[in-house]
Amino acid sequence: MALDTARPGTGSRLGVRRRRPLPGVVGLLPLLVLLGVWQVTASNTSLSFPPPSKWLAALRSMHEQAVLLPAIGVTIATFASSLLLALLLGIVLGIVVGGSVPGRRALTPTLEFIRAVPPPALVPVVAVILGTSMVAGVAIVVIAIVWPILLSTAAGMRGLPPVRQDMARSVGLTRAERIRKVTLPSLVPAIFTGTRIAVSVSLVVTLLADILGSGHGVGQLISERQQSYDAASVWGLLLVIGLFGCVLNALLDVAGRLLDRGRPTT
Amino acid sequence: MSDSAAGRQGTIDSPATGSGPTYRLAGASVVLPATDGDRRILTDITFDVTPGEIVGIVGKSGTGKTTLLRVLGGLVGISSGTAQLQGRPIDGPDGRAVTVFQDYANALLPWRTVERNVGLPLERTVPAAERRERIAEALALVGLSDYAREHPWRLSGGMQQRVQIARALAMRPRVLLMDEPFGALDALTRANLQDEVLRVHSRTQATIVFITHDIEEAAYLSDRVFVISGTPGTIVDEVVCALPRPRGQLTTRELPEYLEIRRRLGVALGAGGAP
Amino acid sequence: MRAKFRVLNPLGISVAVALVLVWQLLVSTQVIRLTYLPSPWAVVLAFGELDGLAENLAHTLLVALVAFVAAMVIGMVLGLAVGLLTPVRTFGLASLDVLRTVPVVALMPVALLIWGPSPQTEIIVATYSAAWPIVVSVSGGVRAIHRQLREVARTLRLGRGEEVAKIVIPATVPSVLVGARLALTTALVIAIVAEMLVNPQGLGWSLVQAQSALQPAQMWAYVIVIGVVSLLANALLVAVVDRFVPGGQKTSRGGL
Numbered sequence: 001m002a003l004d005t006a007r008p009g010t011g012s013r014l015g016v017r018r019r020r021p022l023p024g025v026v027g028l029l030p031l032l033v034l035l036g037v038w039q040v041t042a043s044n045t046s047l048s049f050p051p052p053s054k055w056l057a058a059l060r061s062m063h064e065q066a067v068l069l070p071a072i073g074v075t076i077a078t079f080a081s082s083l084l085l086a087l088l089l090g091i092v093l094g095i096v097v098g099g100s101v102p103g104r105r106a107l108t109p110t111l112e113f114i115r116a117v118p119p120p121a122l123v124p125v126v127a128v129i130l131g132t133s134m135v136a137g138v139a140i141v142v143i144a145i146v147w148p149i150l151l152s153t154a155a156g157m158r159g160l161p162p163v164r165q166d167m168a169r170s171v172g173l174t175r176a177e178r179i180r181k182v183t184l185p186s187l188v189p190a191i192f193t194g195t196r197i198a199v200s201v202s203l204v205v206t207l208l209a210d211i212l213g214s215g216h217g218v219g220q221l222i223s224e225r226q227q228s229y230d231a232a233s234v235w236g237l238l239l240v241i242g243l244f245g246c247v248l249n250a251l252l253d254v255a256g257r258l259l260d261r262g263r264p265t266t
Numbered sequence: 267m268s269d270s271a272a273g274r275q276g277t278i279d280s281p282a283t284g285s286g287p288t289y290r291l292a293g294a295s296v297v298l299p300a301t302d303g304d305r306r307i308l309t310d311i312t313f314d315v316t317p318g319e320i321v322g323i324v325g326k327s328g329t330g331k332t333t334l335l336r337v338l339g340g341l342v343g344i345s346s347g348t349a350q351l352q353g354r355p356i357d358g359p360d361g362r363a364v365t366v367f368q369d370y371a372n373a374l375l376p377w378r379t380v381e382r383n384v385g386l387p388l389e390r391t392v393p394a395a396e397r398r399e400r401i402a403e404a405l406a407l408v409g410l411s412d413y414a415r416e417h418p419w420r421l422s423g424g425m426q427q428r429v430q431i432a433r434a435l436a437m438r439p440r441v442l443l444m445d446e447p448f449g450a451l452d453a454l455t456r457a458n459l460q461d462e463v464l465r466v467h468s469r470t471q472a473t474i475v476f477i478t479h480d481i482e483e484a485a486y487l488s489d490r491v492f493v494i495s496g497t498p499g500t501i502v503d504e505v506v507c508a509l510p511r512p513r514g515q516l517t518t519r520e521l522p523e524y525l526e527i528r529r530r531l532g533v534a535l536g537a538g539g540a541p
Numbered sequence: 542m543r544a545k546f547r548v549l550n551p552l553g554i555s556v557a558v559a560l561v562l563v564w565q566l567l568v569s570t571q572v573i574r575l576t577y578l579p580s581p582w583a584v585v586l587a588f589g590e591l592d593g594l595a596e597n598l599a600h601t602l603l604v605a606l607v608a609f610v611a612a613m614v615i616g617m618v619l620g621l622a623v624g625l626l627t628p629v630r631t632f633g634l635a636s637l638d639v640l641r642t643v644p645v646v647a648l649m650p651v652a653l654l655i656w657g658p659s660p661q662t663e664i665i666v667a668t669y670s671a672a673w674p675i676v677v678s679v680s681g682g683v684r685a686i687h688r689q690l691r692e693v694a695r696t697l698r699l700g701r702g703e704e705v706a707k708i709v710i711p712a713t714v715p716s717v718l719v720g721a722r723l724a725l726t727t728a729l730v731i732a733i734v735a736e737m738l739v740n741p742q743g744l745g746w747s748l749v750q751a752q753s754a755l756q757p758a759q760m761w762a763y764v765i766v767i768g769v770v771s772l773l774a775n776a777l778l779v780a781v782v783d784r785f786v787p788g789g790q791k792t793s794r795g796g797l
Binding site for chain 3: 026027106121128229
Binding site for chain 2: 167169173174177262
């Protein structure tokens with residue numbers, strides 16, 4: 001979910017500076033305690049709340065049926081390739097749209113309306129047009145997530161100090177050098193902000209496209225298991241997806257810190 | 267020609283070998299598009315700048331000073347007349363004339379260290395080993411050798427402006443153009459940097475053209491000062507500052523000639539009190 | 542970009558119109574032949590075929606509104622707790638962060654298992670998603686304000702309860718509004734997603750029904766309705782935020 005867009009770049013995502021004596025892992029205690037209590041108290045026959053040990057068993061059995069890893073693979077492949085494509089497309093278009101005043105004026109109303117449509121609403125429409133192949137899945141996700149990257153890049157482009165471009169020309173950089181050494185690095189924070197939003201939207205849209213477009217990823221798998229009332233598998237898959245979300249978030253934090261290295265903190 | 271140009275060999279650059287002027291502008295004017303149609307910014311600018319000279323340009327805001335400097339730096343094209351650098355029409359920035367901007371914070375790339383900022387113009391053209399030498403030389407020239415690996419935004423404003431000057435010097439340009447280079451600095455730092463520029467000039471013999479709104483700064487640094495005025499702007503006066511070099515903040519500023527130049531500039535700008 | 546919108550932008554509007562015309566031309570001359578890409582005109586006609594649009598719209602809006610109000614209450618309580626109480630922060634923050642990163646689509650099958658296909662399930666899921674922006678915004682806001690105003694509270698000799706009631710909560714209004722804007726659009730979007738997956742009612746359900754009936758023109762019509770509704774919801778909250786928070790809207794762009 002894109003809830004932390006208000007404060008891109010802050011290490012702690014609840015906008016609270018953690019100046020704490022205890023390590024952050026302590027914060028995971030309630031979750032672990034909850035799972036422990038659940039394990040001890042839940043009945044093995046519960047229809048909706050099977051104990052965590054059963055989740056793991058369900059995951060193992062899905063793995064033995066050779067459905068788990070392929071599904072995860074499809075989802076990760078869709079997610080990663082659509083994110084890369086969206087980045088490429090969004091950055092290039094964002095530079096074009098944000099870089100020229102006529103371009104900006106010409107495209108702003110159109111872009112603003114497209115942006116207003118919630119990405120999930122586009123999923124069934126594009127799925128119907130493009131079909132259910134993996135390529136279609138990628139296209140659906142790209143169409144849904146390219147906007148935050150594009151708009152953020154364009155905004156960054158508008159915010160570029162004009163003197164920076166003058167300087168780049170004055171010291172004799174070629175056009176390619178100017179883009180590579182001055183424009184793109186200047187846009188990094190803006191692109192990163194857009195990417196953060198895109199990533200969280202992308203997770204949702206990838207899973208949704210999977211379910212509505214009857215793909216072969218984790219979304220489809222969890223939906224199937226739910227329809228056959230296989231609660232343990234559903235919870236197990238939720239765990240897998242949740243872990244994936246956490247890992248992604250952690251990666252984004254690390255990437256954000258790396259990208260911010262050597263830059264002023266304001 | 268100023269007192270110091272001929273004969274001495276600069277450590278970074280030698281003055282133009284040809285005998286012609288560095289800059290020759292004749293009847294140059296600039297028309298730029300604005301929201302309400304085209305607007306004439308500069309009109310009928312005519313002057314020569316000789317090699318190794320320091321020329322100050324003063325004028326009130328809105329008279330096109332910055333545009334004139336951008337013309338000299340090849341960042342803006344002229345609409346009519348001629349503008350030549352070393353006998354050739356100015357056609358874009360080509361490394362012979364480099365601009366030092368007032369807004370140092372944005373003219374330096376914050377994600378690069380000082381040395382990598384200075385090396386930026388050399389990356390495509392100069393091999394790594396020579397590049398390192400030239401960066402070190404340029405940083406030594408502005409007294410920043412100890413800060414090569416710092417990020418510019420960690421330095422004071424005056425030091426950041428020195429980094430910009432070093433970056434320009436590393437290119438070994440014929441001309442150093444400075445757009446209100448010290449306008450954003452406090453008085454003390456300003457005086458220091460003025461002397462720094464004079465020192466750099468005496469060692470490199472680069473021609474310097476700078477803009478300022480400070481008539482004292484213009485009088486102190488320049489061989490000649492152009493006064494620009496009007497809308498569109500044009501050069502209305504030229505004041506020769508035949509003050510002895512090397513100049514000093516205290517000694518030079520006490521000379522009667524200095525005071526006279528200052529007075530003349532004040533009158534020409536219509537701001538300096540009674541004639 | 543919003544400022545640009547206020548001045549009339551003939552170029553931009555003609556580009557938008559031109560794009561629609563080109564689309565129409567490409568489809569009706571069959572230059573593009575995608576079976577399920579309708580022409581804009583077909584989409585316009587499809588608006589007349591939308592059965593029960595008013596009902597579905599009302600359902601989705603009602604769910605979004607209920608979820609929004611519930612999320613405001615829950616989000617504020619949680620946000621205040623995280624912002625004000627150090628133990629909650631120490632022992633809860635990481636857990637909340639973990640929960641927050643779980644994509645809501647993955648929670649829907651679980652919700653379906655537990656509560657079945659019903660409006661309640663839809664409301665629960667939408668509330669859950671919409672509460673996060675408020676938690677984030679309020680906890681951040683409270684922390685910032687708390688430090689500044691604590692001194693004031695101490696000089697005025699206010700008790701802990703009084704401090705919260707008279708100082709912290711009023712001073713948190715701007716961050717609440719900023720979070721509220723994101724929360725309302727989130728509630729709306731997630732309600733629609735839930736209708737697609739969980740509860741067969743409302744705009745989201747109509748959209749996937751049009752999908753399985755292979756009625757692309759109707760789908761586009763629904764997408765336009767959804768787009769206009771979220772545009773209006775967003776504009777409403779932006780107006781509110783602009784009214785009460787100077788410069789506040791700048792801090793909360795984007796969102797799902």
